[in-house]
Amino acid sequence: MGYHHNWDTKVYSEEEKDEVPNELVDLCKFISGIIENDWHYEAQAVIINYYYKGSTLSGHTDHSEPNKTSPIISLSLGQSAVFLIGGRTLEDETTALLIRSGDIMVMSEESRLCYHAVPRIVPADDSPWSSGEDYNNHIDHLLKNCRINLNARQVLQLGQESLAIKK
Numbered sequence: 642m643g644y645h646h647n648w649d650t651k652v653y654s655e656e657e658k659d660e661v662p663n664e665l666v667d668l669c670k671f672i673s674g675i676i677e678n679d680w681h682y683e684a685q686a687v688i689i690n691y692y693y694k695g696s697t698l699s700g701h702t703d704h705s706e707p708n709k710t711s712p713i714i715s716l717s718l719g720q721s722a723v724f725l726i727g728g729r730t731l732e733d734e735t736t737a738l739l740i741r742s743g744d745i746m747v748m749s750e751e752s753r754l755c756y757h758a759v760p761r762i763v764p765a766d767d768s769p770w771s772s773g774e775d776y777n778n779h780i781d782h783l784l785k786n787c788r789i790n791l792n793a794r795q796v797l798q799l800g801q802e803s804l805a806i807k808k
C-alpha cells in the first residue's frame with residue numbers, strides 16, 4: 642500500500658503507488674505520537690507480509706527509503722513469530738523476541754537501521770482476534786493459519802514532496 646517497493650531494484654518510485662487507508666495512516670500517527678512525540682508521521686508505504694507455517698524472512702536492513710530516520714512501525718496479527726534483532730552489522734549480537742497478535746513494534750533511532758529477521762512462525766496460544774462468530778471466513782482463515790505483518794515506513798524526507806520521476 643502507498644509507495645510500492647520493487648523487490649528486484651529495491652527502489653520506490655513515484656509511478657507505482659496507491660493509497661494507504663486513512664485508518665492505517667491515523668493509527669501510525671497515533672503510535673508515533675506516543676513513542677516519539679511526533680504527530681507528523683506519514684505512513685507512505687506499508688508492506689504486507691504473509692507468513693504461513695514454515696515461512697521465514699532472512700536477515701536484512703530496510704534502507705531503500707530516502708527517509709531513514711523516521712521509524713518503521715510494525716503491526717502483527719494472527720500467528721506468533723520469533724523476531725531477531727541485531728545491530729548495524731551481521732557480526733553484532735542478536736536478541737530474540739516473541740511477537741504475538743496485536744503487538745506493535747517501533748524500530749526507531751538506533752534500531753531503525755539494524756539487521757532483523759523472522760526465522761520462525763509459532764502457533765498462537767490463543768486467538769485474541771476471534772469474536773466467536775465466523776463473521777468473515779476469509780479473514781478468520783488467514784488469521785488462524787498465517788501471521789500477517791503490516792510494515793509501515795515514511796518514505797519521503799521532511800519537506801520532500803515526491804520521489805524523482807524516472808525519464
Ligand SMILES: O=C(O)CCC(=O)C(=O)O
Nearest residue numbers: 688690703715759790792
Ligand atoms: O514480519 C516482520 O515482523 C518483519 C517484516 C520486515 O522486516 C519487513 O517487511 O521489512
Ligand SMILES: [Fe+2]
Nearest residue numbers: 701702703757
Ligand atoms: Fe524489515
